[in-house]
Amino acid sequence: RSKVKVTAIPGDGIGPEVMQATQQVLAAAGAQVEWEEALAGAEAFRKGIAAGAPQETLDSIARNGVALKGPLETPVGYGEKSANVTLRKVFEMYGNVRPVRELPGIRTPFSGRGIDFVVVRENVEDVYAGIEHMQTPGVAQCLKIITEAGCERIVRLAAAVAEAEGRKKVTVSTKANIMKLTEGMLKRVGEQVLKDYPSLTHEHMIVDNCAHQMVIRPEQFDVTVMTNMNGDILSDLAAGLVGGLGVAPSANLGDEAAMFEAVHGSAPQIAGKGIANPTALLLSSLMMLRHIGDFATARRIEHALYVTLEEGKDLTGDIARDGEGVPTAAFVDRIIANL
Amino acid sequence: RSKVKVTAIPGDGIGPEVMQATQQVLAAAGAQVEWEEALAGAEAFRKGIAAGAPQETLDSIARNGVALKGPLETPVGYGEKSANVTLRKVFEMYGNVRPVRELPGIRTPFSGRGIDFVVVRENVEDVYAGIEHMQTPGVAQCLKIITEAGCERIVRLAAAVAEAEGRKKVTVSTKANIMKLTEGMLKRVGEQVLKDYPSLTHEHMIVDNCAHQMVIRPEQFDVTVMTNMNGDILSDLAAGLVGGLGVAPSANLGDEAAMFEAVHGSAPQIAGKGIANPTALLLSSLMMLRHIGDFATARRIEHALYVTLEEGKDLTGDIARDGEGVPTAAFVDRIIANL
Ligand SMILES: CC(C)[C@H](C(=O)O)[C@@H](O)C(=O)O
Ligand SMILES: CC(C)[C@H](C(=O)O)[C@@H](O)C(=O)O
Numbered sequence: 001r002s003k004v005k006v007t008a009i010p011g012d013g014i015g016p017e018v019m020q021a022t023q024q025v026l027a028a029a030g031a032q033v034e035w036e037e038a039l040a041g042a043e044a045f046r047k048g049i050a051a052g053a054p055q056e057t058l059d060s061i062a063r064n065g066v067a068l069k070g071p072l073e074t075p076v077g078y079g080e081k082s083a084n085v086t087l088r089k090v091f092e093m094y095g096n097v098r099p100v101r102e103l104p105g106i107r108t109p110f111s112g113r114g115i116d117f118v119v120v121r122e123n124v125e126d127v128y129a130g131i132e133h134m135q136t137p138g139v140a141q142c143l144k145i146i147t148e149a150g151c152e153r154i155v156r157l158a159a160a161v162a163e164a165e166g167r168k169k170v171t172v173s174t175k176a177n178i179m180k181l182t183e184g185m186l187k188r189v190g191e192q193v194l195k196d197y198p199s200l201t202h203e204h205m206i207v208d209n210c211a212h213q214m215v216i217r218p219e220q221f222d223v224t225v226m227t228n229m230n231g232d233i234l235s236d237l238a239a240g241l242v243g244g245l246g247v248a249p250s251a252n253l254g255d256e257a258a259m260f261e262a263v264h265g266s267a268p269q270i271a272g273k274g275i276a277n278p279t280a281l282l283l284s285s286l287m288m289l290r291h292i293g294d295f296a297t298a299r300r301i302e303h304a305l306y307v308t309l310e311e312g313k314d315l316t317g318d319i320a321r322d323g324e325g326v327p328t329a330a331f332v333d334r335i336i337a338n339l
Numbered sequence: 340r341s342k343v344k345v346t347a348i349p350g351d352g353i354g355p356e357v358m359q360a361t362q363q364v365l366a367a368a369g370a371q372v373e374w375e376e377a378l379a380g381a382e383a384f385r386k387g388i389a390a391g392a393p394q395e396t397l398d399s400i401a402r403n404g405v406a407l408k409g410p411l412e413t414p415v416g417y418g419e420k421s422a423n424v425t426l427r428k429v430f431e432m433y434g435n436v437r438p439v440r441e442l443p444g445i446r447t448p449f450s451g452r453g454i455d456f457v458v459v460r461e462n463v464e465d466v467y468a469g470i471e472h473m474q475t476p477g478v479a480q481c482l483k484i485i486t487e488a489g490c491e492r493i494v495r496l497a498a499a500v501a502e503a504e505g506r507k508k509v510t511v512s513t514k515a516n517i518m519k520l521t522e523g524m525l526k527r528v529g530e531q532v533l534k535d536y537p538s539l540t541h542e543h544m545i546v547d548n549c550a551h552q553m554v555i556r557p558e559q560f561d562v563t564v565m566t567n568m569n570g571d572i573l574s575d576l577a578a579g580l581v582g583g584l585g586v587a588p589s590a591n592l593g594d595e596a597a598m599f600e601a602v603h604g605s606a607p608q609i610a611g612k613g614i615a616n617p618t619a620l621l622l623s624s625l626m627m628l629r630h631i632g633d634f635a636t637a638r639r640i641e642h643a644l645y646v647t648l649e650e651g652k653d654l655t656g657d658i659a660r661d662g663e664g665v666p667t668a669a670f671v672d673r674i675i676a677n678l
Pocket of ligand 2: 177178208421423424571602
C-alpha cells in the first residue's frame, strides 16, 4: 500500500508531546502515513490570524482530506471563535463521532458493566452558528438554527456508524418537548430517515432523561445522535463514564475532510514536562487509520495499547494504578514493545 | 404554630399515590399544613385548558404562595407548552433548586464518596422563552434569551442557598466560550455579583467540562448555577449520581410563590398499582417545610426516612435491596413507625 498523506496539527500545550508519541507508535507499527505538519491554535492567533489557523493549514487539510489534531487554545483576548470550531465549519465537518467504550485497566465506578456506545453529535449547526447580539442593554439573544438537511445527514451518519460497527439501535435524543420546531426537527427527521434502515431499532429519548440514563444505566446505549450543544455536553458526560477525556477519542467527519482529535484540553500546567498521556490522541489516530482503510494496523496498535493498559505497567500519572506515573516516552516504549 | 395553607397538585400517573403517601407522612409527623387540592396536567388539557392548569389552581397558588406538585403530563396533541413550564413562568419562579446528596441505603456506583451539592438552575429564560419559528422551509430558529436581571437574581439565589446551608463555593457553569453574549452574561454577572459574598469561593467552569467533572469527581461541587437548558440537563445527570429521579427533590422559587415538586415522570405503566416510590415527593415536601420555617418537622421526617432507607426493610421495588418491593403503603407505614 502507498503512503497516505495526513495533516498533523500538534496544537498547544501538551499537543506536540502527545502528537509525537502517537506518530512514534504509528511508525513503529508500520502505518503507511506521511505527515504534513501544520499550525493552528495559540501561535496562529498571536500571529494575528483571526481564524486560529493560517491558509497553509487549511490548504493542507483540503489537499489531504485527513487531519490529526492536538488540543487548540483560544487565548483570552484573541479571536472571536475557537479554532476548533472554525476548522469544523470551514470544512463542513458536520459529524462529531465519539466512541464511549470501557478500556481494559482503566478503573471507573462503571468498570465491568461493558459500556460500549457511540455519541454522534451534529457539529456545525445549532447555537454554534455564532449568531448572537444584544437586543437591548441587558438582554442578549442567540439564535439556535437547525435545518432539515443538517438533521438528515447527521441521522444518516449515525445509521452508517451503526451499520459499519454491527450495532443495533439508534437513540435520537432531543429537547423536542420544549423546542418543537428546532429540536423537534431532529426527532421528526430521525423517525423518517431511520425507516430506511430496517435492521436498526430506533428510539427517541428526551435529552435530559438521556443524560440521566447515561449515568443510571449506560449499558442500554448503542448509537446516540444529538444536536450540537446537547451533544457537546452529553459526549463529555459519556467520556467521564469510561475514564475521562484523557482517554477519549473523537472524529469530525464531513464530505470533503475528516479530522481526528483528542477532545481534552491543552493542559498547560503539565505541558513540556514529558508526562502527558497520549492515549486520547492515539485512539483518535486509530479511528483515522480505519477511516483511511488501514484496519489491520489499527487493530494491532489497539491490541498493544489494550495489553499495556491491562498490564498496568509504565502508565502515565493520570492513569497509573499506583499513582506513580512514568514519562510519556516510557509509556510509548511499552506500547511499542507490546506491538 | 398555626396551620400553613399549601396548594397540593397531585398530578398525573403515580402523582396521586405519591402525594397521598407524602401527606400521610407529614400528617403523622404533625406538620402544621392544611392542603388545598388543585388540578393540573393531563385532565386539565383534556378539559380544553391550554395552560394545563385552570384558573382556580393558579388562584390557589397565588393565595397560598406555596405548592407541592406531583408529575404532570402534556398529552400528545394537547397544548403547546408543558404545564410544568407554564406554572413556573406564570409565577416567575426563576430559581430551580435541586439538591444532589448521597442517601443512606441507596447504593450507586458513587456510594461512599459523600456527594453533596446543589444545582441551581435558572428556570424561566433561555430557550424556554418558547420563541421559535420556521425561517424558511427546512430551517427552524429558536431564540435563546438571557437577561442581566435574570442572571443577577439566579446568582444571588445560588449565593443565598450557599450561605443558608453553610456551603463554601459557587461554581458558575456556562458555555461562554461559544456564546459570549448570552452564556457569557451569566459568567460576567456571576463574577460581579459574587464579589458581594466574600465568604464564598467563586469559580467558573465550562458546562461540558462541568458535566464531565460531575461524573469524574462529583465530590468537588458545592453549589452550581447554570442557565435553564444547561441546568435541565446537568441536574438530571446529577440526580443520576445519587440514585436517580425517583429519589430527587426539587424546588421552584420565585418572589411570590414557591412550588416543590418531584422531577420524575408520571410513570403511567405502574400508576394505580400502589407500588410507586414516594421518596422524591417526600424529600420535596421537606424542602417545602423548611421553606415555611418548620425545620423541626422536616428534620424528624428526614431522619425517619433515612433510617428506613438504611434499614432497607419495606422499600418499594425500585430501591429494594433484594429486588422484592413492598407497596407504597407499607413503605409509608415503616417511615411513620420510624418517626
Ligand atoms: C473547545 C470547544 C469550542 C469545543 C466545543 O464546544 O465543541 C469542545 O468543547 C469540544 O467538544 O470539542
Ligand atoms: C417536563 C419538562 C418540560 C421539564 C423541563 O424541561 O424543565 C423537566 O425536564 C424538568 O426538568 O422539570
